[in-house]
Amino acid sequence: MSLEGLYQEIILDHYKSPRNQGKLENPDISISESNPLCGDEICVQAHLDGKTLKDIRFEGKGCSISLASASMMTEALKGRDGAHAQKYIDGIKAMMHGEGKLTDDELGDMEALKGVSDFPARVKCALLPWTTLEKAMNEKKLEQKK
Numbered sequence: 001m002s003l004e005g006l007y008q009e010i011i012l013d014h015y016k017s018p019r020n021q022g023k024l025e026n027p028d029i030s031i032s033e034s035n036p037l038c039g040d041e042i043c044v045q046a047h048l049d050g051k052t053l054k055d056i057r058f059e060g061k062g063c064s065i066s067l068a069s070a071s072m073m074t075e076a077l078k079g080r081d082g083a084h085a086q087k088y089i090d091g092i093k094a095m096m097h098g099e100g101k102l103t104d105d106e107l108g109d110m111e112a113l114k115g116v117s118d119f120p121a122r123v124k125c126a127l128l129p130w131t132t133l134e135k136a137m138n139e140k141k142l143e144q145k146k
């Protein structure tokens with residue numbers, strides 16, 4: 001299998017079997033954003049414990065890239081604090097511009113999104129869940145260290 005084929009597999013796996021999909025009861029964070037260019041819509045919800053994303057879920061409709069990216073994001077950030085989440089948000093943004101801020105180990109499945117940087121029209125799809133969460137985190141000042 002080619003490397004591209006493998007990446008495609010990982011993205012399709014998250015698209016078909018999304019992790020942490022659904023709604024939370026009484027979420028501390030609930031934010032919806034859309035990407036009109038592609039028609040992607042995403043809602044990110046989280047329960048907070050201090051500055052930690054104790055639980056994080058998403059719901060959405062859209063293309064495989066945006067939904068797979070959301071699934072990967074919740075998997076990577078569940079149980080992590082705001083500073084850690086911000087590091088990943090910055091890292092994924094950089095990756096979409098062809099820069100490597102996060103190591104392959106840190107990226108895990110998200111490495112599969114690397115190829116998206118070659119398709120500028122799809123970069124917004126991949127970033128939608130991340131920029132949506134970032135907006136909510138900024139409002140709650142979660143990204144700041146204690």
Ligand code: ZN
Pocket residue numbers: 035038039040062063064065066125
């Ligand atoms: Zn899309």
